[in-house]
Amino acid sequence: MAKTKSKVIKDFPAYEEFINKKVIIETIDGKIKIGVLKHIEKFEFVIDTNIYTKEEPVKGYMLFMKHAVKSIRQTPEDTTVKQSKGE
Amino acid sequence: MRRPSKPFKPDYDKIKYDKRNIYKKSLSSTNSIWEYFERSYCLIYLKNGDVKRGYLHKIFPASVHIGIIDENLQVLENIEIEKQDIVSVQHDVELTKQKIYLGQLRSYKKRVQAMKKRKKHHKRNQSPNNSKNNE
Numbered sequence: 001m002a003k004t005k006s007k008v009i010k011d012f013p014a015y016e017e018f019i020n021k022k023v024i025i026e027t028i029d030g031k032i033k034i035g036v037l038k039h040i041e042k043f044e045f046v047i048d049t050n051i052y053t054k055e056e057p058v059k060g061y062m063l064f065m066k067h068a069v070k071s072i073r074q075t076p077e078d079t080t081v082k083q084s085k086g087e
Numbered sequence: 088m089r090r091p092s093k094p095f096k097p098d099y100d101k102i103k104y105d106k107r108n109i110y111k112k113s114l115s116s117t118n119s120i121w122e123y124f125e126r127s128y129c130l131i132y133l134k135n136g137d138v139k140r141g142y143l144h145k146i147f148p149a150s151v152h153i154g155i156i157d158e159n160l161q162v163l164e165n166i167e168i169e170k171q172d173i174v175s176v177q178h179d180v181e182l183t184k185q186k187i188y189l190g191q192l193r194s195y196k197k198r199v200q201a202m203k204k205r206k207k208h209h210k211r212n213q214s215p216n217n218s219k220n221n222e
Contacts (some may be wrong), residue, residue, distance in 0.1 A: 024161055027174050028134060039110040039114045043170070046120045050179045051110065060110035060178050070133060 018072060026070040034075065035062065039052065051071070060071050110178050113179060122145040128182035129153070132174045139168065140179060 018037045025033050025047065035049030044065050052058035099155075115122050125146055131139040131153065142162060144152040154162035160182065171214050 010209075029136060031133070041120055044120060046114060046123075048111075051177045056181060058110055058180050060180075061114070061120075061123065062196040063124060065170065065173050065175065067171070068108075077219055081188075 002028075005064055012040055015045070018074060022075045024073045025064060027064070027066070028068050028070060034064065035065075037072075109183055110180065121151075124176055124178070128156075128179040128186065130177050131168065131180045132173055132176070133168070133172050135172070139166070140182070142211075156182070160189065 013035075019040070021037060023035065023037050025035070027033075033047065033049060035047035037045065038048050038061065039046040044063055046061050046063050048059070049062055051062060052056045052059040112123060114120065114123060120204060124143055129141070129143045133139065133149070138148055139151040139153060139155070141155045142160075144165065145154075149171075149205060150167050151173070152167055154165050157163055
């Protein structure tokens with residue numbers, strides 16, 4: 001695992017910070033998906049999300065093509081703390 | 088362990104598909120991510136807003152071959168989609184569920200047939216005695 005990771009980081013330094021973190025992905029169609037970024041390849045990457053309905057969630061992987069992605073944003077990790085502060 | 092002689096009809100509502108590990112395998116073993124989606128039922132979202140649903144046959148460097156499927160999961164026609172036109176790919180949970188269901192149904196029918204055969208033989212063996220009694 002360590003070897004593959006280092007390769008990925010060398011080739012795509014911009015994605016390094018997002019690995020194993022919860023991200024929001026916006027595509028060309030305007031659709032938004034939230035999940036954990038798992039794996040990066042040259043032209044595509046995989047996130048770990050719910051691939052079924054909200055009532056019946058099924059965890060699985062979803063593949064995105066890099067050329068079809070508008071943006072990747074990382075979600076703030078400790079949202080609960082911020083909310084409590086605001087209150 | 089002896090198997091129960093009488094086949095039971097499976098209760099499809101109670102089967103927990105989430106526990107089966109089809110939708111999630113470890114990615115560490117695969118060389119490319121596409122391998123993980125190969126030979127499985129997929130939903131492919133295209134740039135023009137279309138959604139292609141079917142069985143992903145094979146993956147080429149620049150394109151993807153999928154077979155479009157009818158209700159009984161049989162391939163009607165094969166289509167080639169270029170990777171340039173694809174936005175995202177995900178496993179089709181419903182079709183995978185249906186495949187499991189059909190497999191279970193087939194095994195159930197086999198069991199029922201086997202039981203019928205067993206009953207026939209049983210009757211044949213018993214029949215001479217019965218016929219004598221009737222006469």
